[in-house]
Amino acid sequence: MDEKPFDDDKAFDSDAVHIEKGETGDRSYSVAAAQHAADSERKQSLWQALKREPKSVFWSVAVSTAIIMEGYDIVLVTSLFAQPAFAKRYGTYLPSGSYQIPANWQTALGTAPIVGAVVGAALNGFFTHKFGYRKVLLASLLLNTGFIFLLFFATSLGMLYAGLILCGLPWGVFATMAPAYASEVCSVTLRGYLAVYVNFCWAVGQLIAAGVLDGFATSTSQWAYRIPFGIQWAFPPFLIALIWFAPESPWWLVRKGKIEEAKRALERLTSRANHASIPDQLALIRHTNEIEDEQQSGTxxxxxxxxxxxxxxxxxxxxxxxxxxxxxxxxxxxxxxxxxxxxxxxxxxxxxxxxxxxxxxxxxxxxxxxxxxxxxxxxxxxxxxxxxxxxxxxxxxxxxxxxxxxxxxxxxxxxxxxxxxxxxxxxxxxxxxxxxxxxxxxxxxxxxxxxxxxxxxxxxxxxxxxxxxxxxxxxxxxxxxxxxxxxxxxxxxxxxxxxxxxRTYEELDILFQARIPARKFSKLNVDAYAAPGERIKED
The missing domain is CATH 1.20.1250.20 (MFS general substrate transporter like domains)
Structure with missing residues (x-):
């Protein structure tokens, strides 16, 4: 089958079919099917979306739960400075009769996980693009499990510093992967709710840390700080067992040209009663990618x-x-x-x-x-x-x-x-x-x-x-x-x-490509299937 360029004027024709050549060979999709999927997403209520995509919600929640670990650590590290048992083990003795972590080490330990997270976030951009969400998240959870040993068995502030930097690497991955994955496995209706759940996990992690620290506030043994570090081991095994079975993002699979795998991923994310709509969803993903490629295609x-x-x-x-x-x-x-x-x-x-x-x-x-x-x-x-x-x-x-x-x-x-x-x-x-x-x-x-x-x-x-x-x-x-x-x-x-x-992603692409002022985004009607010059109209 010959490759044909996309003719946007045919977008009004229900029989219009776009044909492209990719990594998996020739393939085609119906533009009308993409338009039908976009219309269906915009019109469905929250309850309809939940009934249609319960598995999308489940897998998004599962991936986002990893954020609890970063939220937990944010409170844990700086709060331990005020814990007597921790200060006595790693701090210095002052003339006043108390032990304190030196100010320079407080700064170093407080910023160590952030430094690691910066590197982890940057690497995530490369690795997720190449290997996908699921593999990178599993690898990060495994690494995190190993790095916690450094914190739990730390014998010096230097060892704690190294452990916190290394733990920051997977935390940076968790923080950047969760909102991206949530936005790609669910419809427009659920997108905002599942993205906000990421912040809820952050708050839950901080609350857990506050509770754990309060429980050991009066303890003077080494377990007053080792157990709070060790509690972090409770998360990775559970999440690894869960994420092992998680579907890959269909958007990532389409970008890699793995159309059949994307179809199977959508089947795992959609309720069985709505499997008939999967070809339309797949067409919408492919049409959105094409609109982006109209101006730029680099990654x-x-x-x-x-x-x-x-x-x-x-x-x-x-x-x-x-x-x-x-x-x-x-x-x-x-x-x-x-x-x-x-x-x-x-x-x-x-x-x-x-x-x-x-x-x-x-x-x-x-x-x-x-x-x-x-x-x-x-x-x-x-x-x-x-x-x-x-x-x-x-x-x-x-x-x-x-x-x-x-x-x-x-x-x-x-x-x-x-x-x-x-x-x-x-x-x-x-x-x-x-x-x-x-x-x-x-x-x-x-x-x-x-x-x-x-x-x-x-x-x-x-x-x-x-x-x-x-x-x-x-x-x-x-x-x-x-x-x-x-x-x-x-x-x-x-x-x-x-x-x-x-807004569907293709509508947002069109608005940004047209350089629409921020305050006018909500006041315009966008038809992603109209001719290029007629896609945006006043409300």
């Missing part, structure tokens, strides 16, 4: 910074980085802030645990808000409200002192946590997975996560100097700084962040 990291993909890279990178600059370094893990604001250590831990509980509740609420208000509205105005909360926190710290001021500041930080996990925290995940071009998704999500990690390193470095009594000694007035950076990102998001909800 390297360099392609993320060329043409219209540069704008998409800007959006995903700054969207994830904004989580840090919205005040996460101050309020995301706020125990130290609470103590510097004047609360006792006991009350600080209680407020922190309560805040993490609110984080989980906020994420659950965000599922309902996502459909009602959309990604852009929640994210933009979430940043705006967070900047106001931080500003008020700073004003209270500057204007008053004493117990009332301390508890009021703590209350506003908890309010920040609740708002963050209803808006900016969870909504980030569907934005970065939907904004990325399909062919560049692995690398685009990896770049966005790297921008987050770099911002995290900067934030975690400057925050102690601003709040520490031995440095700037700003205490609660540190909130002024983060209110300013949060407002800057609010302005950026207002003008640059588009609404991506309820």
């Amino acid at each position: 390297s990291y360099l392609n993320c910074f060329q043409g219209t993909d540069l704008r998409r890279t800007e959006i995903v990178c700054l969207t994830w980085a904004a989580q840090i600059w919205a005040g996460t370094s101050l309020a995301g893990t706020p125990t130290y802030f609470f103590t510097q604001a004047g609360l006792s250590a006991s009350n600080s831990f209680k407020f922190t645990a309560g805040g993490l509980g609110l984080a989980c509740i906020g994420t659950i609420i965000s599922w309902g808000l996502l459909t009602r208000f959309g990604r852009r509205t929640l994210y933009v105005w979430g940043l705006g409200i967070l900047s106001i909360v931080l500003l008020i926190t700073g004003i209270i710290a500057a204007a008053w002192s004493g117990h009332i001021s301390s508890f009021t500041q703590a209350g506003f930080v908890m309010l920040w946590l609740f708002i963050f996990y209803m808006t900016v925290g969870p909504v980030c995940y569907p934005i970065i997975s939907e904004t990325s071009a399909v062919r560049l998704r692995n690398k685009s999500v990896s770049l966005s996560r790297i921008s987050y990690y770099i911002s995290q390193i900067i934030g975690n470095t400057i925050e102690p100097y601003m709040i520490n009594p031995g440095e700037a000694d700003w205490h609660g007035k540190t909130a002024f700084f983060w209110a300013g950076t949060c407002f800057v990102f609010f302005v950026w998001a207002f003008f640059r962040l588009p609404e991506t909800g309820r």
